[in-house]
Amino acid sequence: MSQTVVQRLQAELDALWLVDPHTHINPHSAPSQTLADILGYHYYTELAHSAGIPREQIEEPGLSPREKVGRIVPGLAAIENTVQYSWLLEICRDFFGFEEERITESNWERLYDQSLAVLSDPGWEREVLRRSRLTGVFLTNDFDDPLTGFDTKFYIPCLRTDDLVFRLWQSETRERFRKATREEAWDVASLRRGLDVLFSHFLKNHTRACAISLPPDFSPAPVTAATVDPILGALRNGQTLSLDEQSVLARFVFWCLAEECAEAQLPFDLMIGVNRRVYPSGVFQGQDLFDSRCSLSQYAALFNAFPRVTFPISVLAHGVNQELVSYAWIFPNVVTSSHWWYSNIPAFIEPDLRSRLQAVPQTKQIGYYSDMYKLEFAKPKFGMFRRVLAKVLAEDFVLTRGWSETKALELGKSIMCDNTGRIFPER
């Protein structure tokens, strides 16, 4: 009986339309052009590499898309058990008419051709959005993105700030900052004026969130201008910053961004816990990992200092989820946000979701975002989440607490659909 309830709820959840509140979609080229865009997603290249395919083979310069697919396919047999492989299979079956059980060295070329026919259709972008039931897609935009040439009401800009916080001391970043803001940022006043320019630009273009990913040892704190001015001055003099100085500058810029968010009434997405380039010989985007010794205690001062800024929090480590639940239960401005990266598999989504639904106000939960780079991934990724959500709603609410399926479904709709508009309001 439980299974039937699950299936009914899942069918209802599948029918819902929604806005995807965090992706890496390029709005100028949103769908995949070939199967290489799909198999080139870092989940497949990194897992295939982990299973034994040399990086050099996958990333050899000058490979055609077809050749690239041919290089990755031999690595698929070893990863058929992974949930990421199940997304791939679902894409191939639902979108490209693939009917076999596995993608192999003997059948991939036909699949490549079938997919090419579908992906080349000029109506494919609209079609894949319709089939994925997407009514909007949040982007991840560099701070110097002109935000032109696309519909910013559908492809919603989001100001990504990792470069500003962690790489402002690099000449390349400073050059981009200068071009985007006409400010030199050789002192705090100029830096702040430049940030104002960036926020104005993004806000004019329907931006609905500021966002950043943070290493596990980052601990935000206010820094005085008097501390930072000499550091910016050192940069002006061409000096190299010590790691300590870099870190002071990072904390300063981060705090300025929170101030800008407060001013602009913009939510500040924090994606907490990633260590970059832990495996530097890994494939592109397959080099980052984490350290689970990380705590939201590090963010308590921030949450207290900015009561008017909403902080949707994603945590990379499953072990930090209970803190996230508890901080969102206590702090009005802390919101739980999806299941990120290494926590984005059903084995972690299910317990994490269960605890959030049991203890965080339903209005303060962003159920899921796809984090996708190409539109084809929304359907299987949200599909995975919907299956887990249906299971948790059935078990914890319908069966254990005696809720009607209608009421359980409303809860599911809140966290998967309605809260996006509530937490990231249109401007």
Next chain:
Amino acid sequence: MSQTVVQRLQAELDALWLVDPHTHINPHSAPSQTLADILGYHYYTELAHSAGIPREQIEEPGLSPREKVGRIVPGLAAIENTVQYSWLLEICRDFFGFEEERITESNWERLYDQSLAVLSDPGWEREVLRRSRLTGVFLTNDFDDPLTGFDTKFYIPCLRTDDLVFRLWQSETRERFRKATREEAWDVASLRRGLDVLFSHFLKNHTRACAISLPPDFSPAPVTAATVDPILGALRNGQTLSLDEQSVLARFVFWCLAEECAEAQLPFDLMIGVNRRVYPSGVFQGQDLFDSRCSLSQYAALFNAFPRVTFPISVLAHGVNQELVSYAWIFPNVVTSSHWWYSNIPAFIEPDLRSRLQAVPQTKQIGYYSDMYKLEFAKPKFGMFRRVLAKVLAEDFVLTRGWSETKALELGKSIMCDNTGRIFPER
């Protein structure tokens, strides 16, 4: 079939009478007087606040109980999903005859009146105890509580020592200490004599436990009198203690308490992991959180030094539960104790309970305490635990290991009922 086994076990567990081994009940006013006592429980005020109700609105001075309820009810819609809301609904349905699906701004006044009729009945205390099947209730008593005016065989005193350990340097605490013990505590000898007085007083009044809550970075260690005498001397001279001195004093007093417990053969409840006032703008009792980077390693020296003291351990962070299981499996004097605060939701109770039942001797587990402030909460809180316990007994023992339901039920009875008498013997 599994579901039927669960239901049968749950019905049997529901029929058991028990002593609640940890509460914050005021024995002079144990049941609620109005619905405001129930909705004023910090779970509702903090969740409603987290969902958007300003603290000032909830805690405005001079509110009548009815007005206070009226201020909280608008926050309930957002928290209907929480398990804490389900306790509330269960209280209203089972005790006050409430029959609607939700408590709303349009029906709460009638509910208020209905509940008032029930709560005003002079026989209500006896009635709610009977319906909750309670045969005793442990209290949480300040060290200077006179312990008079109530039946200490039913409302069992427990010496709570947070003030002694963490606030003995405050003049208010010292004044209370002086009044309660007639000792000045300007040196170690006097401090120790005072502690002797307190323990004698509590032991004469049927106290069955000493208890304390501890921050995640606390690490007990012996401290010499020679180290502490100058610190107490500094207090005598009106000097302010440094944080280091406060911390040395805390460790010293804590160790003295363990010595007193050894002497008195009194169990020492340790509730490990709370950080106080993390969100100082939160509602009353809704300001504390935790840092999951905490380990029972910090307590190994204590467990080794006091082999005759039983330490029932509650951990705030779900992530510390495996250490608790393992320490209780190895150390004869370590006992697992209930599911505390942020871990007291089925999403964490179930895996934590499962691991304890699989690896800790059944005689060394305190299944559950309610931690309640008002008697009405025992029934729904123990009810929640019984549901989870029935599920784990059914799945892990009856279905997986082939136990009879009778045998599984005995195990449930041990940890929920019998162990309280075994671990906290009457004196």
Next chain:
Amino acid sequence: MSQTVVQRLQAELDALWLVDPHTHINPHSAPSQTLADILGYHYYTELAHSAGIPREQIEEPGLSPREKVGRIVPGLAAIENTVQYSWLLEICRDFFGFEEERITESNWERLYDQSLAVLSDPGWEREVLRRSRLTGVFLTNDFDDPLTGFDTKFYIPCLRTDDLVFRLWQSETRERFRKATREEAWDVASLRRGLDVLFSHFLKNHTRACAISLPPDFSPAPVTAATVDPILGALRNGQTLSLDEQSVLARFVFWCLAEECAEAQLPFDLMIGVNRRVYPSGVFQGQDLFDSRCSLSQYAALFNAFPRVTFPISVLAHGVNQELVSYAWIFPNVVTSSHWWYSNIPAFIEPDLRSRLQAVPQTKQIGYYSDMYKLEFAKPKFGMFRRVLAKVLAEDFVLTRGWSETKALELGKSIMCDNTGRIFPER
């Protein structure tokens, strides 16, 4: 229906033959000689002690095997709930014809006699291997083990290196090193020559792994010979090493071992996270615990430095499992390895296994090892794992992802059987 799928899968898994990739079997005396060998397993002595039996009673010198059993049996009633007790009962039922529900003070003597008859049979070793479906058993060998007098193709040597890394400064270890290698190790060159001798000796004897257990705060890093030569020189002069010097030496030897493994193409089993002698008054082998504040970040430099060495990783803390999953998903040379010690109960195996099967290439997972000291334990321990594996395969693959049972079974066979040969190839 789910239950039927589970049962069918379990029956199929039960029929598989396999090599046990990590045990502490003594190949000269592999099966138990009496019931005391079984009840003397530290799980029973430590749990019985934890439940109240004094260590002195269990470990009194000069006890006969029968007396020893008689000392432990009174402690069994309190631990009947544990999964370790269920292994014991399964051994007694399946191997010794025991038919009662519990082992008690009134029936254990008959059980002792029954078991003695079975265990004394000269064909018992072959019989227990056959019934346990074992085709090979990895050992744990001291570095100075002569490896003679047994079939090293069946009882496969494994070079255990804890003594070399953590106790080389002790005179007893140095004496053993000298005898085994004819090297004094008063300088780095001699130490390295000695390690070469040990590896040659082990490789000649069909060794298929190097192994070590590590404390939670260990962090491997390269150390120069110039740093270590003075430390070895200090030892030569009879000086005592500081804790820092011991720790430098440990890191140096550890790194040398990784270099030897690279040279020899030998996998290096890392068992990460144990703290020794946390409860020094505990029974033999019942004194060790852990600190869950441990991260695979500490090993990133090692994994990067030795891309050709396969590192099968066991983690003691359940909380580190997600890091293990993620590191094995990214690093080609990191392999997940079984469910170790305090994580070896279904409550932790199930979620850990679930996440590994969802996100780690199927070729990179050692499903299970028994860690046993006596052959009788392979059957119930692998049986426990097979039950959990059948459940996860049924739920996550057959029911959720629509896999055929045949395909799910192949996956189970890969991780439980085939990967041992793939990851620890015969030489």
